[in-house]
Amino acid sequence: MIEISQRLEELEWIARPRLLALRRLGIETVEDLLTHFPRRHEDRHQFPEFPREESNVPICLCGEVVKTSLRRFGGWKKIFEATLQESKANALSQPLVCRWFNLHYVQKMIATGQRLVVFGRPRLRGTRICMDHPEFEVIEDDGEISIHFRRITPIYPATEGLSQRVLRSTIYRVLQGLDDEPFETLLPNELHTGDRATAIRTIHFPEDWESLGVAREHLVLSEFFAMQMLIASRRIESRVRIGVAHCGGGDLLEKFLRALPFELTDAQKRVIDEIRHDLAANHPMNRLLQGDVGSGKTVVAISAILLAIEAGFQAAFMAPTQILAEQHYAVLRRWLEPLGARLSIRTAARQEDNAPLPLFESAHENPGSARVSRAGDGVPRLRTSSATNQNDLPQIIIGTHALLYDTVSFSNLGLAVIDEQHKFGVAQRARLTSREPAPDVLVMTATPIPRTLTMTVYGDLDVSMIDEMPHNRGKIVTAVRDESKLAEVLGFLRIQLESGRQLYVVYPLIEESEKLDVKAASAEYEVWRERLHPFRCELLHGRIAAPEKQEIMDRFRAGETRILVSTTVIEVGVDVPNATVMLIENAERFGLAQLHQLRGRIGRGVHKSYCILLASDRSKETAMKLAVLEKTSNGFEVAEADWDLRGPGDLLGTAQSGLPALKIGNLKADAQLMRRARRAAMSIFAADPRLELSENQRFRRLVVQEQGRTFSNVS
Numbered sequence: 001m002i003e004i005s006q007r008l009e010e011l012e013w014i015a016r017p018r019l020l021a022l023r024r025l026g027i028e029t030v031e032d033l034l035t036h037f038p039r040r041h042e043d044r045h046q047f048p049e050f051p052r053e054e055s056n057v058p059i060c061l062c063g064e065v066v067k068t069s070l071r072r073f074g075g076w077k078k079i080f081e082a083t084l085q086e087s088k089a090n091a092l093s094q095p096l097v098c099r100w101f102n103l104h105y106v107q108k109m110i111a112t113g114q115r116l117v118v119f120g121r122p123r124l125r126g127t128r129i130c131m132d133h134p135e136f137e138v139i140e141d142d143g144e145i146s147i148h149f150r151r152i153t154p155i156y157p158a159t160e161g162l163s164q165r166v167l168r169s170t171i172y173r174v175l176q177g178l179d180d181e182p183f184e185t186l187l188p189n190e191l192h193t194g195d196r197a198t199a200i201r202t203i204h205f206p207e208d209w210e211s212l213g214v215a216r217e218h219l220v221l222s223e224f225f226a227m228q229m230l231i232a233s234r235r236i237e238s239r240v241r242i243g244v245a246h247c248g249g250g251d252l253l254e255k256f257l258r259a260l261p262f263e264l265t266d267a268q269k270r271v272i273d274e275i276r277h278d279l280a281a282n283h284p285m286n287r288l289l290q291g292d293v294g295s296g297k298t299v300v301a302i303s304a305i306l307l308a309i310e311a312g313f314q315a316a317f318m319a320p321t322q323i324l325a326e327q328h329y330a331v332l333r334r335w336l337e338p339l340g341a342r343l344s345i346r347t348a349a350r351q352e353d354n355a356p357l358p359l360f361e362s363a364h365e366n367p368g369s370a371r372v373s374r375a376g377d378g379v380p381r382l383r384t385s386s387a388t389n390q391n392d393l394p395q396i397i398i399g400t401h402a403l404l405y406d407t408v409s410f411s412n413l414g415l416a417v418i419d420e421q422h423k424f425g426v427a428q429r430a431r432l433t434s435r436e437p438a439p440d441v442l443v444m445t446a447t448p449i450p451r452t453l454t455m456t457v458y459g460d461l462d463v464s465m466i467d468e469m470p471h472n473r474g475k476i477v478t479a480v481r482d483e484s485k486l487a488e489v490l491g492f493l494r495i496q497l498e499s500g501r502q503l504y505v506v507y508p509l510i511e512e513s514e515k516l517d518v519k520a521a522s523a524e525y526e527v528w529r530e531r532l533h534p535f536r537c538e539l540l541h542g543r544i545a546a547p548e549k550q551e552i553m554d555r556f557r558a559g560e561t562r563i564l565v566s567t568t569v570i571e572v573g574v575d576v577p578n579a580t581v582m583l584i585e586n587a588e589r590f591g592l593a594q595l596h597q598l599r600g601r602i603g604r605g606v607h608k609s610y611c612i613l614l615a616s617d618r619s620k621e622t623a624m625k626l627a628v629l630e631k632t633s634n635g636f637e638v639a640e641a642d643w644d645l646r647g648p649g650d651l652l653g654t655a656q657s658g659l660p661a662l663k664i665g666n667l668k669a670d671a672q673l674m675r676r677a678r679r680a681a682m683s684i685f686a687a688d689p690r691l692e693l694s695e696n697q698r699f700r701r702l703v704v705q706e707q708g709r710t711f712s713n714v715s
C-alpha cells in the first residue's frame with residue numbers, strides 16, 4: 001500500500017536518476033507527485049485524419065515516420081524534418097512534415113519506422129502541410145500501451161530530463177498502489193462536487209471529458225478555497241486584534257478642505273468617509289485605496305492623516321522613491337503648516353525636521369522626559385516620550401520605506417499611509433501591521449488591479465475605490481508613432497514648447513544600477529539637447545545623488561528647465577501640471593501598466609496633454625499592445641488588457657503576494673470559482689472567527705498547512 005505522505009525514494013521501483021529529475025521539479029513525496037497536475041489532455045481514442053489545410057487550433061495526430069532529414073541553413077543552423085504518414089493512408093492523404101529548428105536532441109529521438117503522436121498547429125508551407133516544433137511522443141510497443149493510448153491521455157508541464165511517458169507511467173503506477181481513502185476532502189459542503197481522491201484519480205486518467213471537468217473544478221475549488229481561508233484568516237487576525245480608535249473630531253480636516261483650491265470629487269468624499277469610519281473603529285484599519293493616476297489620492301491620504309493627528313497620534317506617510325517622498329513633503333508642508341501641523345522627513349539620504357528632533361527612539365526606552373543620548377553609532381539622539389513631549393514631536397513623518405527598517409520606532413504611531421503599494425511587498429506591509437499597538441494602515445495604489453487579483457493578492461484588505469477623475473482635467477491624447485516619424489514628432493514638440501508647455505522624454509532603462517545604462521542615458525540626453533535647442537534640458541536618472549536629483553526636479557517644477565530626459569524614476573507620483581507632453585522612446589520595451597503609469601505624469605493641469613509612444617519595432621504584438629493605450633485612458637481597462645496579454649505572472653508578483661503558487665487554478669479563467677471559494681471562506685470565518693466549532697477543526701488544520709506553504713515560498 002502506498003500512502004500519500006510517503007517519500008518517493010521509499011518506492012523502490014523508481015530509478016534513482018528519475019528520483020533526481022523529479023526532485024528538480026520539487027516533487028519529493030507521493031502527494032507532490034499526484035498534485036503535479038496535467039496541463040492538458042489529448043484524446044487518443046481515435047486520431048483525426050491528417051489535415052489538408054492549415055489551422056489555428058493545435059491538433060493531435062498519429063502517424064508513422066517514413067523519412068527524416070537534416071538540413072543546414074544560414075551557416076550553423078539546422079532544421080530537422082520528420083515526414084509522417086497516416087496509418088490508414090489512402091491516395092488522397094497527404095503526409096505531414098514536422099520540423100524542428102536547432103534542437104539536436106529531437107533528431108536523436110526520432111527515427112524512420114517509429115510511430116509518433118504529435119501536437120501542434122498545421123501550416124501550409126508551399127505545397128506541404130507542416131508542423132513547426134510540435135510536441136511529440138514516440139509510441140513504443142510495450143506492455144504499457146494502455147496507459148498512454150486508447151484513452152484521454154494526460155500531458156504534463158515541461159519536465160526536464162523526464163519524458164512524458166515516464167512521468168505518466170510513474171503516476172499511473174502510484175495511483176494503482178494507492179491506499180483507498182488517502183485524501184481528505186477539505187471543502188465545505190456547499191462547494192462539494194465529489195471527493196478529492198476521485199478528483200485526483202480522474203484528473204490524471206479521466207474516463208471521459210465530462211468527469212474530467214468535474215474533477216478539475218473540484219481541485220480548483222479546493223486550491224482556491226485553501227487560499228481564501230489563508231487570506232480570510234489574515235484578515236480576521238487584524239479584525240480581532242484590539243486596536244485604538246485614531247479619529248479626531250474633524251475640525252482640522254474641515255479647515256484643510258476649506259482651504260483647498262478645489263472641490264473634492266464625490267468619489268474622494270465617499271472614500272474619506274470610509275476611512276473615517278475605520279479610523280474611528282477600535283480594530284486596526286487595513287485598507288487598500290485604489291485610484292487611477294491623477295485621481296487625487298494624496299488629498300485623501302492627507303485627510304486621513306489630519307483625522308489621526310487631531311486625535312493626538314503620529315502619522316507616517318511612505319513613498320517608494322526619494323523624489324516622491326520629497327514631493328509629498330513639499331506639498332504637505334505647504335498645505336499643513338499653515339494649520340499648525342509639525343512635519344518631518346526621513347529618507348535614506350536625509351533626515352530633517354522642521355522641529356529639529358529625531359523622532360525615533362528605541363522601543364525599550366522608559367517613558368520619561370527628553371534627554372540626549374548616544375546610540376550605538378555615536379550619533380546623539382534626543383529621546384522623547386509622547387507623554388511629556390507632545391509639543392515637540394513631529395506629528396507627520398514623511399519618508400521612503402527607510403521608515404520601515406533601521407529598528408526605528410515611532411513613539412505614538414496611529415496611522416501609516418503607504419503610497420504606491422505595488423512597489424512594496426506583503427512582508428514590508430506586515431512590518432507595519434504587526435506593530436504593537438497596531439496602527440491603522442492605508443495602502444494606496446495607482447496600478448489598478450483586475451478584480452480577481454483584488455480578491456487574492458489584496459484579499460486581506462478592505463478596498464476603497466476612487467473611480468472618478470477631478471473635473472478640471474485636460475484630456476490626454478495618446479499616439480503611437482514609428483521611429484521613422486521622428487522628424488514630424490520633433491516639429492510637434494517644438495510647437496508645444498514654444499507655447500509654454502514642458503516635456504518629459506522617457507528613456508527605457510530597466511536596470512538602472514548598470515554603469516553602461518547611465519552612459520547610454522547621458523548620450524541620449526546630449527542628442528535631445530541638440531534636437532530641442534535652445535530649450536533648456538536636464539537629465540534625471542536613478543544614479544544621480546539624491547540632493548542633486550531634488551534640485552533637478554525643483555528646476556523642472558519651477559519651469560526653469562523645459563525638458564526632462566529621464567529614466568522611469570519619474571514613473572510614480574511626480575506632479576508637474578505644466579508638463580503636458582511625454583515622449584516615450586522604445587515604448588515596446590515597457591509593460592502596459594507601466595506605460596499607463598508613466599502617462600499619468602501628464603494630463604494633470606488644464607492644458608490638453610499628449611503622450612507619444614515611439615516604437616522601434618514593427619511587430620504585430622507591439623502594435624496590439626500599444627494600441628490599447630491609444631484606445632483607452634482608463635487604468636482598469638489597461639490593467640485587464642495587460643493581464644490578457646501577459647498572463648498573471650508579472651502582475652501578481654508571486655514573491656510579493658505572499659501567497660502559495662497555484663498548481664491548477666487559473667486566476668483569470670477560473671475567476672467565477674474564486675468568487676465562490678471566497679464567499680465560502682468568508683462565511684465560515686464570519687460564523688466562527690477563531691475556528692472553534694468542531695466541524696471547523698479540519699479547516700483550522702488547512703489554514704496552518706497553507707501558512708506553512710507560504711513561508712516556504714517567500715524568502
Ligand code: ADP
Nearest residue numbers: 262263264265293294295296297298299470575
Ligand atoms: P494620484 O492619485 O495620482 O496620487 P494626486 O493626489 O497627486 O494624484 O493628485 C493629482 C493632482 O490633482 C494634484 O495636483 C492634486 O492637487 C489635484 N487634485 C486632487 N483632487 C482634486 C480635485 N477634486 N479637483 C481638482 N484637482 C484635484
Ligand code: MG
Nearest residue numbers: 297298419573
Ligand atoms: Mg500619488
